Amino acid sequence: MAVILNVVGENTLNHLRALLVLLSAPFFTAACSLAVLIGRGVLRIPVVKIQAVPHFWGRMITTWSGVRVRVEGLERLDRSKPYIFVANHQSQFDIFVLDGFLDIDFRWLAKKELFRVPLFGWAMLLAGSIPVDRSHGRQAIKSLDEAAKRIAAGASVVIFPEGTRSPDGKLQPFKAGGMQLAIKSGVELVPLAITGTHQVLPKGKILIRPGRVVIRVGTPVDSRDYGSKEKQALAELLHDRVAFLMRKDESRSEAQDS
Secondary structure (H helix, E strand, C coil): CHHHHHHHHHHHHHHHHHHHHHHHHHHHHHHHHHHHHHHHHCCCCCHHHHCHHHHHHHHHHHHHCCEEEEEECHHHCCCCCCEEEEECCCCCHHHHHHHHHCCCCEEEEEEHHHHHCCCHHHHHHHCCCEEECCCCCHHHHHHHHHHHHHHHCCCEEEECCCCCCCCCCCCCCCCCHHHHHHHHHCCEEEEEEEECHHHHCCCCCCCCCCEEEEEEECCCEEHHHCCHHHHHHHHHHHHHHHHHHHHHHHHHHHHHHC
8 A cells, every 4th residue: 555655646746747847848948048049149158158058958857857868979979070960759858858968069950940939949040050941942952051061060960860759759760851961061970869758758748757868879970971862871871770779778678677
């Protein structure tokens, strides 16, 4: 009976915490967005230094949610070089853990419609996030070329080549558009596996559950070895690398349970 009461009590506390995070996160996000607007627009703080705000935003929401994060493999990277991080997308919570715990100076590559959102979208733009036109035609090609130039000039970015969040946490096929961006910019691609966020916040849910998340960084892949006609092969290679990194975490979990 005591065990049952403890479980019920813990579930109640987790539910209350999730509600508090759900209610407070929009206000905290607005405050952080305002801090970026003032920092960049008024105080003229450099883009690199203003990244402390989204880092703080992601870390605090993750901590309030009762989620613990472990990052592995950062030693594989040369911090003086730009990269395109190719990540799986299990959950909306991926944004928080990457902003809060991926200890690399990076920018988000996001659809241009997000930058029209009052306050938040403006803050994204001033913080250095890169808009991309996801339609077809000249504007889409132009936005891709501009993004490639920004990356080649030294801006690392994170992309989710699955295109959307996984409905079940399993890795979906990769689209080749992001690979074209890497080929145009000539920078290395880094496979990035995120595990645990699907359990924390599955697609379609709004209440966050406490849990553990692992971000695993793989070995960089040189995009200069591939041409435009080989972008699908490059997408499949990165897909397999991310899948391998995800399986490593699953194997570890099974070993701990046995």
